[in-house]
Amino acid sequence: MKLEIKGLSVGYDTGAVLHDLTLGVAEGEFLSLLGPSGCGKTTLMKAIAGILPAAGTIRLDGRDITNLPIHRRGTVIVFQDMRLFPHCSVAENVAFPLKMQGISRAQRLKRAEELLEKVQMAGYGGRRPAELSGGQQQRVALARALAAQPKLLLLDEPFSALDENLREDMRTLVLQLSREFSMTVILVTHDREEALSMSDRVALMFDGRIVQTGTPEAVYHRPACRRVADYFGNCVYLPGQVRDGLFTGSGIACPAAVPDGDYDMMLRPDSLIVDGAGSYGLTVEAVTFRGGDTLVTFRAEDGTLWKKSCTGAAVWKTGDHVRARVRTDHAVALPAQA
Ligand SMILES: Nc1ncnc2c1ncn2[C@@H]1O[C@H](COP(=O)(O)OP(=O)(O)O)[C@@H](O)[C@H]1O
Ligand SMILES: [Mg+2]
Numbered sequence: 254m255k256l257e258i259k260g261l262s263v264g265y266d267t268g269a270v271l272h273d274l275t276l277g278v279a280e281g282e283f284l285s286l287l288g289p290s291g292c293g294k295t296t297l298m299k300a301i302a303g304i305l306p307a308a309g310t311i312r313l314d315g316r317d318i319t320n321l322p323i324h325r326r327g328t329v330i331v332f333q334d335m336r337l338f339p340h341c342s343v344a345e346n347v348a349f350p351l352k353m354q355g356i357s358r359a360q361r362l363k364r365a366e367e368l369l370e371k372v373q374m375a376g377y378g379g380r381r382p383a384e385l386s387g388g389q390q391q392r393v394a395l396a397r398a399l400a401a402q403p404k405l406l407l408l409d410e411p412f413s414a415l416d417e418n419l420r421e422d423m424r425t426l427v428l429q430l431s432r433e434f435s436m437t438v439i440l441v442t443h444d445r446e447e448a449l450s451m452s453d454r455v456a457l458m459f460d461g462r463i464v465q466t467g468t469p470e471a472v473y474h475r476p477a478c479r480r481v482a483d484y485f486g487n488c489v490y491l492p493g494q495v496r497d498g499l500f501t502g503s504g505i506a507c508p509a510a511v512p513d514g515d516y517d518m519m520l521r522p523d524s525l526i527v528d529g530a531g532s533y534g535l536t537v538e539a540v541t542f543r544g545g546d547t548l549v550t551f552r553a554e555d556g557t558l559w560k561k562s563c564t565g566a567a568v569w570k571t572g573d574h575v576r577a578r579v580r581t582d583h584a585v586a587l588p589a590q591a
Contacts, residue, residue: 344378
């Protein structure tokens with residue numbers, strides 16, 4: 254279902270948290286909402302679900318749901334802490350939304366069994382939530398969410414309490430189910446890789462505002478501002494000037510479609526090609542073995558540090574002078590900071 258949020262403002266007694274927020278999610282889209290802790294991600298999910306009152310408009314498939322009660326919105330939230338009913342069996346937990354819809358006990362337990370199978374939890378229906386591992390409880394919470402047949406599934410950091418390998422399994426499962434059930438999904442996460450690897454689009458949130466929305470490639474390679482660039486980390490900023498569409502400075506020159514002025518050219522280490530041939534001179538400052546790769550820190554002549562992950566045998570040692578090229582196809586000119 255298509256979601257359109259316009260001019261949304263939400264707060265608590267302590268003050269405003271979301272400020273005039275606008276966000277659109279297309280039908281069937283998988284969107285990740287990414288941002289640091291405390292920026293307002295959970296607040297936004299609760300406002301969409303109707304748990305928190307909001308000023309502005311929230312439309313789901315054209316219908317204004319801003320003032321509808323929770324159960325009439327067609328949205329379901331899965332929280333990080335799952336909130337399963339401890340005194341009910343796993344099957345009763347999953348069947349709960351169907352009970353609310355007045356479906357007979359026999360029918361809803363049958364459906365619960367089918368959904369438990371979908372989340373690879375067949376045979377666990379008779380247990381209590383406390384008799385399951387964290388990962389299993391998260392699967393049950395997911396099955397319960399699916400039972401409600403949401404038009405829009407809101408997942409609030411559903412994997413963050415799980416071990417890394419379980420997390421990977423859950424990501425795969427969620428992606429597969431979201432396609433199978435043709436759901437529109439918003440996944441809240443503060444995990445950059447999770448957001449980039451799972452989503453059709455990523456929305457970046459800071460201080461209660463969406464600062465950029467785009468494909469994973471766009472938000473990573475074409476950050477709208479320094480904050481977004483830094484959020485994905487490992488940036489190098491090369492100071493220089495743009496004149497007539499050409500950036501020069503810090504030993505590089507490349508086209509930049511921005512007005513004349515002082516800029517920092519943002520680059521990531523994959524743009525540094527250390528092939529021994531280019532015009533960019535570097536000194537190897539440190540070589541750190543990390544298991545799967547080696548982190549090599551290079552110092553450019555102007556003092557810029559490049560930290561580059563290298564695989565295979567380390568060919569450089571500290572103090573080596575090497576020549577390199579800087580690829581500028583992913584370079585982004587960001588206004589120099591005052
Ligand atoms: N019930 C509440 N009462 C007052 N302030 C709250 C409440 N819940 C969250 N906040 C505040 O709102 C801001 C956003 O919180 P939240 O939406 O939970 O962020 P996130 O999910 O991105 O970590 C934080 O500053 C937090 O302290
Ligand atoms: Mg949160």
